[in-house]
Amino acid sequence: MKPRSYVAASIVVLLAITATAAHATEAAWARLATGGYTILMTHALAPGVGDPPFFDLEDCTTQRNLSDRGRQLARRQGVRFAARAVSISKVYVSRWCRTLETAENAFRDIEAEPLEALDYSEDGGADQAAEVIDIIRSFRGPGNQVMITHPENIETLTGSTPRAGEAIIVAPARDGDGIDVVARLLLN
Secondary structure (H helix, E strand, O other): OOHHHHHHHHHHHHHHHHHHHHHHHHHHHHHHHOOOOEEEEEOOOOOOOOOOOOOEOOEHHHOOOOOHHHHHHHHHHHHHHHHOOOOEEEEEEOOOHHHHHHHHHHOOOOOOEEOHHHOOOOOOOOOOHHHHHHHHHHOOOOOEEEEEEOHHHHHHHHOOOOOOOEEEEEEEOOOOOOEEEEEEEEOO
16 A cells, blocks of 8 residues: 555544544543433543642642633533533542532532542542442432542442543443443533
């Protein structure tokens, strides 16, 4: 195959992937319009890894926090929900300041409720997952609820980690216990 053919084939594949992602995102927005779903999100951009030694949950100055870009991204995510008129009736956050700040920037009209079960844990919150799943399973609306937490927690709950700027939409499992991933939503 000639180099031009590789380039042409690469462009076709890229366009197909982009079209598929756009279609999946449109389907996710349509699903949210009906309400009753839980949207799992990670906090916005907070440069670095982990928190400094001896950080204090009660003192945001001791934690890794959102950057200016992170606050901007969170606001943009909120604008996307507002532009689609997606009803959000409840927002839960972990007790880390970066999740609260993400909620404050994205969902300004809704007071976020700290939920210890969404807190960062080295094992991804395996011990807290049952409480989170109970909250998800008992939610019926109106609107949708948002849970802003840490990538490890979302992976424990769903088996997959959202990419940067992606939310995972879940609902009670149809087969009884647990939850099902029903869609993924690109927000950035």
